Amino acid sequence: MSVMEQRYRAVLEVEAGCPVTEVAQRYGVSRQSVHAWVRRYRAGGLAGLADRSHRPRECPHQTSASVEALVCELRRSHPRWGPQRLAYELGRRDIDPVPSLATVYRILVRNTLIVPGQRRRPRSSYVRWEREAPMELWQLDVMGGVMLADGRECKLITGIDDHSRFVVIAQLVVRASGRAVCAAFANAMHIFGVPSEVLTDNGKQFTGRFTKPRATEVLFERICRENGITARNTQVRSPTTTGKIERWHKTVREEFLAAHEPFASVRAAQDALDAWVADYNTVRPHQALDMASPAGRFAARVRGGEAAVQELALRLPADLAALPGLCAPTGEASDALVAEAVPVAVEVDRVVPPSGNLTACGRQVWLGRARAGQQVTIWASTTTMCVFLGEDLLKTHPVTLTGTDLGRLMAVGGRAGRPAPAIALPSGPLAADAVVEVDRMVNNAGCVGLAGKLLSVGVPLAGQRVTLRIDAQTVQVIAEGVLVRTRPSPLTPSQRGRLHGARLAQRPNAAVGRFPTVERVVAGNGTLMVAGCKVQVGQVHRGKVVTVVLEETRFRVLFEGEELSEHPRTIVKEVNRLRASGHIDYRI
Template sequence: MSVMEQRYRAVLEVEAGCPVTEVAQRYGVSRQSVHGWVRRYRDGGLAALADRSHRPDRCPHRTAAQIEALVCELRRLHPRWGPARLAYELRQRQVEPVPSPATLYRILVRNALITPGQRRRARSSYVRWEREAPMQLWQLDVMGGVMLADGRECKLISGIDDHSRFIVIAHLVVRASGRAVCAAFAGALQVFGVPEEVLTDNGKQFTGRFTRPRATEVLFERICRDNGITARTTRPRSPTTTGKVERWHKTVREEFLAAQAPFASVQAAQEALDAWVADYNTVRPHQALEMATPASRFARRDSAAAGEPLEALRLRLPADLAALPAAGSPAAAAGVVGASGPAVIAAGAAPVAVEFERTVPASGNLTAGKRQIWLGRSLAGRQVTVWVSATTLHVFSEGRLIKTHAVTLTDADLVRLVGLGARPGRPSPATALPAGPLAADAVVEIDRMVTNAGCVGVAGRLVSVGAPLAGRRVTLRIDARVMQVISEGVVVRALASPLTPSQRGRLQGARLAGRAPVSSAAAVRVERVVSSNGGVKVAGCRLQVGQVHRGKVVTVVLEETRFRVLFEGEELSVHPRTVIKEVKRLRASGHIDYGF
């Protein structure tokens, strides 16, 4: 019998006069159940004995329909809002009572506004860390993916305060070079003050510890060292260490970039980003801060409030980023360094950059700033101006930048140069190229050291300039079609230009070229030792000088149509030039003494 038939037979027995207790015992149910069956049969007949739902007629704590409708509307307007943000928004709208996050999640699932997925790891399983107060630690990183309408990709230089999640740096650049990163960092230091520590990955903009062949200090590390900032780096391939700034980049992509079309220009993108960052810092609640805004937990560094001497915390920027004021100005008299903001140096401190004059010796090898600088014999006897900071040395001749070298000097070295007569330096020639795109017909010059294999590095590639130049520092004069190799003021080789105008404009240490050098075909000088039979070989030609000169080191001048052989300034002979070949060796291989 079915359950309904058993209930009907039990009701019939009770109606026939059987005691309810016996009927309940016989059918294995309680007396209350039998009474209920009888009551239902009397009220509704046989159909009333069918199974009924056990669902209660009402639920006092069920979410009201109006609240559920509001939750669905907010979710449709803001697809990225989850249960925690929805609960915050309901409290802001003074909704009572506010459903729990679990209830809000079930509402979203029930209305097909969210797809249930695999549960993530519990937040308690992660090892989280956070500084106790603002300005104790900044996290910095660089992100790509900001596209312009012309197809170019911009980079976002980001900085976030570890304690408050306040965005201190959000700067867009076309190329995230070390100088661009340091300029954005210096701007944040001027606005918000100096943090105690910074944390970055191991990008070359932030650290030089992985530079080959030996580690070096980059400009970012120099700024940190000068201002007493502890520069920390993550372990290689450990992006979770800088998790806060990485999470900020995810928010930028999902909330800012996803809703924007490609920007018309870098300036337009920066303006839109600034407005969005202002809302992020001051209006948008942050879930990791218990729905507080980053601005509510952030505070600028106030040295006076901290009870520290002002002079000890004044911002110091390298001269490549902060130019010295003109000599004689009130700012110079007060020891101010930098155009604006708190970038100052206390009176009596070491200068940021100095410059002085030197006369090039006859050898063409000038010594300045603890470094030997090869300028060539063509400048022998001329006076040049040397501009030097703690990291960079520039050499000017007749107002034109001709050499740039990296140096490592201390404040004591700069003070010593001042004591020897040096004066405060002019604004730093951070780049000798004009701002903006380089013209297609522009000619630039760079200085490079030739490797033992006869190669120089240009725009990330190795270019062979000839083994005879190995170990020398040469100047490369590059235009749209030709790259000339200049040694000691003369062209010794010409190659096809391997660079586009945009690549020429980004060369490290590049400058606009001055007057054209002397042609190598008319002025190249080489040295040779006269053999035992009185001859020398130059550029594929054998020249007979005479046995009387055997063993002597002679100078051969290569002109366009002839060779001139000189010894101690006296012309020994002249020979026609019938073969044009590349000179493989400029100096004599050794002096031979034949005993005569």
């Protein structure tokens, strides 16, 4: 018999007068079940004995529809908020009780606002660490990906306090050089004080332990050593060691960069970033801090430690120290103040180190070990740096300096500079018709480097130092005062103005010395090949060893000082052979 038939028989026996206790014992159920069958039969007949659902009619602790709707609304307004942030926001809106994180997660899954994925590695499996108080450790790094409207990519120098997650450095720079990193680090220490330790990766801006051929101390390590800061580096290829700063980089990309179009300028990007960082530090709750703001933790540091920091003066190199009377060396007001306080050009004396490699204005200038110990004068403007030995000009380099940089040179013993040399690059963009000169060493393949490109000037010049005179269309190769080759110029005016060692040509339109000559043997048919051109001299001169003068627009053929013929030069090609070969006397 089916279960329903057994219930029906039991009800019939009770209705016939049998005791409920005996019926329950006979069918193997409780007395309460028999009473329930009887009530259901009397209320609904035979259909009342069918199986019913065991689902409860109501759930007192079920999340209300209004709370679920609020969770969905917050999630749609802020797609990056997860269960923890949503639960925090519900608490701020006086929802009582606040649903658990699992409940919020199920609400998001049920309304298709989140895609359930595989369970991640549990947090308990990670080795988590954190300093006990603020200012004990800063994590520093450099991040890319900040794009400008003109296509340039800026770098972001970042620093975060390990204990409080307070962002202490967020500085945008065009080029993340070691000096730029140190300047941002020094500015943060001026504002917040000196940390006990810093943790970085193994970038060349932070450490020189991997420098070849031997390890050396970089500027960042020197600043840490002189200020009693313990500089720590991660193991190679271990980004999880600096996980806090790496995780902040992800937040910057997803919350700041994704919400902005490419910025018009570096200043516009910096202003927007400063506003966002201020909100991150003071308003935005942080999940790792139990939804507290980083500023709340950072401001709670021990006052005794703060006083101890102030007892020791911050020790910085002279060119990184703050100018007297300026509290914000990167602001517009301070730039205007410096522009009024410093001259157009500044001179400062330096002594050549034993290595012969002098560092000035952010550039390394090779002067040679023979000049070690000599005092030279550095002349610097916003575009050009010149090195003088007395009145003799030794080196010229293009630089990009600001009024603040010149003000720092004045603060460390500088003086007003002499009038600009005639070869100094003008301020502002280089004119399209300007002619510049650079000196280059020709490598074994006969090439020189220009703006990251290789320009072939000829294998015969390998190992020689040549002067390249560059205008809008051509590059003239000058060796020992002689024009030896002319090549098409691959550079734009802006690239010409940024060449290493560039200077204005003193005589851009003057003829350069004599023209190079080569020797050739006239073939039996009266022709010869020179610079990729076939020149017809005449069979009457076959077998003769002639001299060909390579001018810019023509060839002149000479024999024993007498000019035989003149031919137009239609091809600009390298000359790899200067002497005649294969001499055959056809006159026999």
